[in-house]
Amino acid sequence: AQRVTQPEKLLSVFKGAPVELKCNYSYSGSPELFWYVQYSRQRLQLLLRHISRESIKGFTADLNKGETSFHLKKPFAQEEDSAMYYCALSGLGGTSYGKLTFGQGTILTVHP
Amino acid sequence: ETGVTQSPTHLIKTRGQQVTLRCSSQSGHNTVSWYQQALGQGPQFIFQYYREEENGRGNFPPRFSGLQFPNYSSELNVNALELDDSALYLCASSLRATGRVYGYTFGSGTRLTVV
DSSP states (O other): OOEEEOOOSEEEEETTSOEEEOOEEEOSSOOEEEEEEEOTTSOOEEEEETTTOOOBTTBEEOOBTTTTBOOEEESSOOGGGOEEEEEEEEBSSGGGBTOEEEOOOEEEEEEO | OOOOEEEOSEEEEOTTOOEEEEEEOOTTOOEEEEEEEOTTSOOEEEEEEETTEEEEEOSOOTTEEEEEOTTSOEEEEEOSOOGGGOEEEEEEEEEEETTEEEEEEEOOOEEEEEO
16 A cells, blocks of 8 residues: 655744655655645645655755655745645555545644 | 646535546546545545546446546536535546556645635
């Protein structure tokens, strides 16, 4: 079974502070990991996926297969980063192909 | 390029009724997935359609069913509605090609309330 855990429901930081949103997963095989973001009153949108290894809006995430983690990081948080963040996993074959399993989400609030 | 559109945006139904939700895929996408998002929870996978056939299903009973049409649009049908079916239903389209999935794009969702 595939599972994604985001241990923090709420995370508050001040503008300019570093931020790390935690994500742990369980999956028997090689998964594909994603971070999705949902800003207030907007639809869910892809922030980044681990295979692309790119940085979006200053966010990066490294897949750590040993610790089965995919934490999202940004060195200097901005107020516009305040949103709901979801970590998600997809299998790369069989019935898991293209199926996203989401974590519960973390609400990030960046204070001025 | 149009995104994923869902209709209706809001819906109120009575317990025991049936409901049909609709989704138009993003242009160029050939796969549609449906998710249920209860309040305060992450989206949960219901099922996926590829080439007009169900291709993967989550832990949902058979009263949740779907269709994908030749133009890649899709419907989600729920029979015998229960109060716990109240949720935001999300549609996502993607392109499956050469063994990978590209461009996973979500719609704004349909808010279903069962009373």
